[in-house]
Ligand code: SF4
């Protein structure tokens with residue numbers, strides 16, 4: 123290659139101009155967020171107390187021993203679930219609890235922003251697992267699939283050029 127004065131500068135400017143016209147593939151997180159897969163196994167479980175019978179099938183299915191349930195006997199000899207906890211810090215997101223629930227009372231959530239400073243803060247109690255802002259994943263729940271937004275795939279996205 124020729125070693126003329128200024129050739130390095132021209133090559134550098136070539137790289138700059140090439141990238142100035144390139145389509146943007148990054149997001150300005152957290153202002154902009156991508157849609158995760160509709161069937162994501164994300165960092166949390168969502169529990170529906172109205173459907174749960176307290177049968178504890180999910181507890182037995184969990185290979186990590188993560189789920190803790192306490193029940194008492196209520197009206198008509200039915201279980202009342204007094205405590206339902208999941209230690210998300212130990213969860214391997216295998217989905218066995220969701221798949222094993224015979225009453226479709228357990229779902230994966232879609233949140234991916236569950237980072238905490240302390241491990242004990244990752245234990246989700248009843249209030250957290252039933253919080254109104256929880257979004258249920260369609261993992262093992264195909265009925266939910268059409269309600270959820272399509273996943274954002276960066277490689278297929280059409281972006282306007284950013285100047
Ligand atoms: S996803 Fe797997 S590890 Fe996590 S609570 Fe359910 S069964 Fe246990």
Ligand code: SF4
Nearest residue numbers: 174175177178180223
């Ligand atoms: S398996 Fe389903 S119905 Fe049974 S205790 Fe777990 S969440 Fe409730």
